Amino acid sequence: MDQPIGVIDSGVGGLTVARELMRQLPKEQIIYLGDTLRCPYGSRPEQEVIQFTLEMVDFLMQKKIKLLVIACNTATAFTLDLLKEKLDIPVIGVIQPGARAAIKVTKTKEVAVIGTEGTIKSEAYPQALQQISSKISVSSLACPQFVPLVERGDFSSHEMKEVVSESLASLKQVKNLDTLILGCTHYPIISDQIQLEMGNQVQIISSGEETAREVSTILSYNQLAYRGDRQPQHEFFTTGSAQLFQQIANVWMDEPVENVKHVVINQTIDNK
Amino acid sequence: MDQPIGVIDSGVGGLTVARELMRQLPKEQIIYLGDTLRCPYGSRPEQEVIQFTLEMVDFLMQKKIKLLVIACNTATAFTLDLLKEKLDIPVIGVIQPGARAAIKVTKTKEVAVIGTEGTIKSEAYPQALQQISSKISVSSLACPQFVPLVERGDFSSHEMKEVVSESLASLKQVKNLDTLILGCTHYPIISDQIQLEMGNQVQIISSGEETAREVSTILSYNQLAYRGDRQPQHEFFTTGSAQLFQQIANVWMDEPVENVKHVVINQTIDNK
Known part of the structure; x- marks a missing residue:
């Protein structure tokens, strides 16, 4: 129950979902990963979207998340059923x-x-x-x-x-x-x-609002909700520029976003 | 997935929840049981509310429901945790x-x-x-x-x-x-x-609206939603007067309610 909620997105868009999670579930810790380097996913072939999404999921699963939110419409359309099957934690898409x-x-x-x-x-x-x-x-x-x-x-x-x-x-x-x-x-x-x-x-x-609401439902239904009281420390990761990500995040989010970390999640660099 | 959703209430109030279920999930079949004979539950001792609710649940479980909605605030407050533990189908309260x-x-x-x-x-x-x-x-x-x-x-x-x-x-x-x-x-x-x-x-x-919405979420999350297309035949049962129940139901519901059946769910008659 103390574990974080993982949120993945092709870039910064999913921050609107993270913002709502933080507003509606203020005791839950969020770990966000935006694949800004390879954004947008919308125009990519299905197989590529699936591969990139799986790479993001691998990264977050190492962080021991208790629930995964696919905060990206394209990734939801292509990977929701697959990830529901593959992972032993609840998976929620935005559609x-x-x-x-x-x-x-x-x-x-x-x-x-x-x-x-x-x-x-x-x-x-x-x-x-x-x-x-x-x-x-x-x-x-x-x-x-x-x-x-x-x-x-x-x-x-x-x-x-x-x-x-x-x-x-x-x-x-x-x-x-x-x-x-x-x-x-x-x-x-x-x-x-x-x-x-x-x-x-x-x-x-x-x-975003509706997804956060359903995360709340599923956490409660699966008895995964954090039951104490705390001020969680959220974590933000991006595959692109941490500085740029932080700039956008600070405009979009209700709380200041600090300490955004750059990560490499794929072995081979993708040259779009 | 073809099985009905069970709805229990101390009387007719839960019809507003049933109405929303029918509106938001028009392909799902509803079986409603109102304990009109022993209504209201609000002023009864906790142990009695639990006993009456379990009697309603037994009746609906024989109908092979796939999900149970406790459409009564008092019964939700006293029995939700118990029923979640006891039943092997999802249970949703109104609170x-x-x-x-x-x-x-x-x-x-x-x-x-x-x-x-x-x-x-x-x-x-x-x-x-x-x-x-x-x-x-x-x-x-x-x-x-x-x-x-x-x-x-x-x-x-x-x-x-x-x-x-x-x-x-x-x-x-x-x-x-x-x-x-x-x-x-x-x-x-x-x-x-x-x-x-x-x-x-x-x-x-x-x-009512919000409970129906969460029933939709939980059905989908558990892959229990009806996936074909049909005009379901709902069923309404009451422990009290079927005629009176039907009169109220026809004022409250969007669709005409016919064929309400009177049932006895307890062995001993309760004299309030």
């Missing part, structure tokens, strides 16, 4: 929690999902939604311009607002739409702007 | 899901819970909340007049509005309160009035 939350809040059964091209092409969200409820109608939209905006730190410029507005134009035409899933862990950073654009009749679902 | 949802939505960390006197006295909600996050401040309030109002079918009279207003008066004084847990399965029936009274700055958490 199913978002889908379940959407089903909970929608009244009209008109749901939309936005994400990277990889996530949208994988159809992981429509599949997760319709596996639970065939009555749900799903509109999917790739918003490839959002991640570069967010990583640039542009949360409020006129150009950013225009990009959000133009990207979402087609979704605003969907009749009776009442629920929008942010199917990319970067998007919660600009959720205020997305909400403004879509209007208050549309409820925004953040994968 | 923890509401607590986790509150932690997810609160920004101010000022949370309130309303329930029957039994539930409030048990302190099950403050315990569940603070076990996860010691920073949460919890105000608890018993609203003993709400259940009789709801069972009378009074959802809109002037008197009903006055009772709600007077009952909640002290909560409206709590500074920075932004989240209110409906800690009784009857209360979602009058949640519109409660919302009106508390104002839009307070988000209402319904145990």
Whole structure:
């Protein structure tokens, strides 16, 4: 129960999930690993995503984590079932929690999902939604311009607002739409702007919040939750520049992030 | 995976949980048992609540349920740990899901819970909340007049509005309160009035919705979810009057409830 929760992501996006874990489960220790060196995963072949993800998992399993969160939509789509099979600890991805939350809040059964091209092409969200409820109608939209905006730190410029507005134009035409899933862990950073654009009749679902909630459920269900009281010391690792990672983390997170460590998790350097 | 989900309650209150299960998990079959004959449980001694709950569980286990929902706050407080230990299927109560949802939505960390006197006295909600996050401040309030109002079918009279207003008066004084847990399965029936009274700055958490969401999580996590497509035939049993149960169910539920069956689950009749 004292062991940490492991969080893996292709880069910094999963920090929005880590932030929510820290907020909703303040007694739990987080170990985060971002594969910033080889980010993004969205455009890579499935086999490569699986290999890279397994390398991250190996690193965290040596840290004796009690639960693994795949805080990356692409990695969830490609490796969730495999990792559930392979590991003897609970494994939670970011897709199913978002889908379940959407089903909970929608009244009209008109749901939309936005994400990277990889996530949208994988159809992981429509599949997760319709596996639970065939009555749900799903509109999917790739918003490839959002991640570069967010990583640039542009949360409020006129150009950013225009990009959000133009990207979402087609979704605003969907009749009776009442629920929008942010199917990319970067998007919660600009959720205020997305909400403004879509209007208050549309409820925004953040994968990060919902994943943290399900981690809480699974910890409790498996009697793995930390039961004492403590101020956990979180750890952050990146395969890329520790300095750059720390800069972004300090903008995104509610608490200051210090002491980010650079790690090498693969034997051969990948030359993209 | 084809097996039904079992739902037990001391009476009709758990129907709000069943309704949410049917809405959020439309492919799953529900078997509901309400112990209307011996309702309410709130004022009974712990040992009696345990005995009655075990009798309900025995009845449902014979129906080969794959998961048990304790849709009653009192029974959850007294029997959740016991039943988790005793049964080899997942068991979900109504308290923890509401607590986790509150932690997810609160920004101010000022949370309130309303329930029957039994539930409030048990302190099950403050315990569940603070076990996860010691920073949460919890105000608890018993609203003993709400259940009789709801069972009378009074959802809109002037008197009903006055009772709600007077009952909640002290909560409206709590500074920075932004989240209110409906800690009784009857209360979602009058949640519109409660919302009106508390104002839009307070988000209402319904145990029923949140419990259904967690049932979905646990089914998926344990690979117990029904994977085909079907229109399930739900079954409703009551230890009291089938006619009265059916009347209430048809007002509360989104779908018509037919063919409610009366059952005897205990050997000796309980004379309260």
